[in-house]
Amino acid sequence: MTNKRIAVLTSGGDAPGMNACIRAIVVASEGKGHSVIGFEHGYNGLLSADWRKLDSKKVHNIIQRGGTILRSARCKEFKEEASARLAAKHLDELAIDALLVIGGDGSFHGARHLANYWNGDVIGLPGTIDNDIYGTDATIGYYTAIETAMDSIDKVRDTADAFERIFLVEVMGRHAGFLGACAAIAGAANYVILPELFKDTQTTLDNIHQQLAIHRQRYGHESFIIVLTENLWPAGISDLATQLETLTGGEVRPVTLGHIQRGGSPVSQDRMLATLLGVHAVKCVEEDKSGIMVGVHNNEPVEIPLEQTWENKKALSSPLTHTMLTMLNERHHWGLG
Ligand SMILES: Nc1ncnc2c1ncn2[C@@H]1O[C@H](COP(=O)(O)OP(=O)(O)OP(=O)(O)O)[C@@H](O)[C@H]1O
Numbered sequence: 023m024t025n026k027r028i029a030v031l032t033s034g035g036d037a038p039g040m041n042a043c044i045r046a047i048v049v050a051s052e053g054k055g056h057s058v059i060g061f062e063h064g065y066n067g068l069l070s071a072d073w074r075k076l077d078s079k080k081v082h083n084i085i086q087r088g089g090t091i092l093r094s095a096r097c098k099e100f101k102e103e104a105s106a107r108l109a110a111k112h113l114d115e116l117a118i119d120a121l122l123v124i125g126g127d128g129s130f131h132g133a134r135h136l137a138n139y140w141n142g143d144v145i146g147l148p149g150t151i152d153n154d155i156y157g158t159d160a161t162i163g164y165y166t167a168i169e170t171a172m173d174s175i176d177k178v179r180d181t182a183d184a185f186e187r188i189f190l191v192e193v194m195g196r197h198a199g200f201l202g203a204c205a206a207i208a209g210a211a212n213y214v215i216l217p218e219l220f221k222d223t224q225t226t227l228d229n230i231h232q233q234l235a236i237h238r239q240r241y242g243h244e245s246f247i248i249v250l251t252e253n254l255w256p257a258g259i260s261d262l263a264t265q266l267e268t269l270t271g272g273e274v275r276p277v278t279l280g281h282i283q284r285g286g287s288p289v290s291q292d293r294m295l296a297t298l299l300g301v302h303a304v305k306c307v308e309e310d311k312s313g314i315m316v317g318v319h320n321n322e323p324v325e326i327p328l329e330q331t332w333e334n335k336k337a338l339s340s341p342l343t344h345t346m347l348t349m350l351n352e353r354h355h356w357g358l359g
């Protein structure tokens with residue numbers, strides 16, 4: 023086997039565990055005699071030839087750090103043909119054999135686009151808190167984000183209970199409900215509003231009203247926590263809070279968790295996933311594989327053509343949906359008191 027020259031970058035929203043993945047790629051490569059460089063600031067670094075050598079000393083003591091030592095970015099101009107050609111030129115000048123892209127499906131589009139103009143191998147590794155990538159059970163960063171959101175809901179409940187208020191907690195996820203569903207279940211919220219279940223605003227308000235009425239009848243005037251996925255309620259979380267105040271006559275407080283969910287030390291599941299995928303990606307480079315994402319299914323690494331990651335929509339699993347409905351949105355039924 024020939025020694026490879028591998029490049030890595032992180033792109034799109036940063037996710038806890040990206041550093042663990044960079045570390046795994048570097049350590050696995052070094053052990054096999056390959057060399058690794060890292061491009062800075064996502065695809066911007068490919069365009070400006072902003073890179074640095076990575077070795078095991080440089081990735082020592084980073085597994086526990088959130089963010090990404092290579093920085094991340096969104097780079098609009100990378101969609102253009104001229105950008106991909108320029109990136110290919112820089113990669114050829116550096117005699118790179120394979121580029122590993124840690125990011126979301128947008129970043130995988132970028133890798134596929136580059137492959138149209140570059141002869142080297144491109145491999146994607148799923149890194150996003152949204153877990154919205156088809157072909158992998160989980161994405162790097164997702165588990166930590168659930169933990170952060172769950173922890174925040176626990177804290178919100180303390181004040182919600184004290185004031186007997188309704189709270190709305192908005193979580194990220196872009197257009198997917200994985201994070202919202204898990205945070206709501208694990209945080210024992212009372213209701214969750216997710217893109218996968220959303221019909222319309224009136225139906226949602228009616229359902230919440232019904233659940234809330236039974237909840238209050240059963241438990242007295244207690245707190246009620248609703249988890250809302252971002253980008254879903256047409257006029258935003260404040261509008262929903264106002265509508266609920268009108269409907270219930272009580273106080274409603276909106277809390278947007280925002281980018282807090284992207285930060286923090288990765289939990290063990292994200293470190294394990296990142297390491298598993300990083301090591302497997304190096305194996306794929308050795309086997310001259312290209313145009314794939316390395317994902318995970320049933321704890322085993324899997325390889326999926328990049329196109330499939332965005333051509334298919336990842337669905338919430340039916341056990342997850344069933345659990346969520348049973349424990350939250352359909353928990354109370356009239357007549358059962
Ligand atoms: N169609 C495309 N062609 C070329 N490059 C693309 C394309 N789509 C996205 N990219 C590149 O990938 C970058 C990241 O994409 P995007 O902002 O969608 O985030 P992502 O990788 O999906 O991650 P996340 O959703 O977690 O933030 C873009 O800024 C751009 O540089």
Ligand SMILES: O=P(O)(O)OC[C@H]1O[C@](O)(CO)[C@@H](O)[C@@H]1O
Nearest residue numbers: 035126150151152194195196284
């Ligand atoms: O940091 P930005 O560019 O505002 O992007 C926010 C988006 O990125 C993510 O954090 C990751 O895709 C989404 O959940 C969110 O919608």
